């Protein structure tokens with residue numbers, strides 16, 4: 001299965017619908033928030049910071065970050081979907097200090113050591129090469145720079161069939177890393193002072209409720225799904241020289 005292509009199509013379609021709506025409604029910006037937390041608050045941004053948002057989507061976190069890094073800061077919003085970049089451009093019109101860049105988080109089109117803070121909101125779980133994404137985040141960060149991300153993680157073992165099934169129904173859950181595996185992947189990329197803090201564990205009905213509404217009997221799946229997926233706040237630091 002072409003996972004990257006599927007992700008691109010899914011988010012391209014979401015952005016295209018939002019763009020159509022905003023055009024139909026006479027140009028009002030349509031904010032699409034597809035995140036699972038608040039990386040901007042987590043990041044502790046300040047004036048002058050250079051920030052990179054991995055998978056910036058409709059641009060909400062870029063907007064919030066731009067307010068915090070002014071004056072003198074800069075925010076790069078990186079997304080692979082042309083439609084998301086177009087939507088973010090519309091939403092961010094008139095916002096100073098933001099540059100939207102089309103590209104992949106596995107190949108970040110920025111130079112080494114040029115970013116103070118990498119933020120990301122519910123995107124890294126979608127990548128089929130998370131090790132590479134974290135290595136790329138590490139590369140573009142300046143020494144002493146930090147990663148502040150919100151993402152989906154899993155807790156404990158989940159049978160492969162359940163994971164694959166849930167992933168098919170709710171795209172962002174299928175590829176989520178187990179919380180300790182996430183910490184190990186960050187360490188593998190070179191980060192230190194790593195924190196992976198689960199902020200909310202999803203109850204089975206939060207994940208599968210829509211199947212129940214369609215008349216499915218989800219009873220046998222509940223124990224395998226209940227409190228197995230969660231949102232997490234993730235912090236890690238690139239060692240100073």
Ligand SMILES: C[S@@+](CC[C@H](N)C(=O)[O-])C[C@H]1O[C@@H](n2cnc3c(N)ncnc32)[C@H](O)[C@@H]1O
Nearest residue numbers: 011033034035055056057079080081104105121
């Ligand atoms: C769940 S949405 C989150 C968007 C945004 N961060 C938010 O909080 O609303 C995922 C976004 O990541 C983008 N994306 C997914 N995989 C990507 C990749 N490998 N490289 C660049 N962008 C990617 C998608 O196009 C989409 O805009």
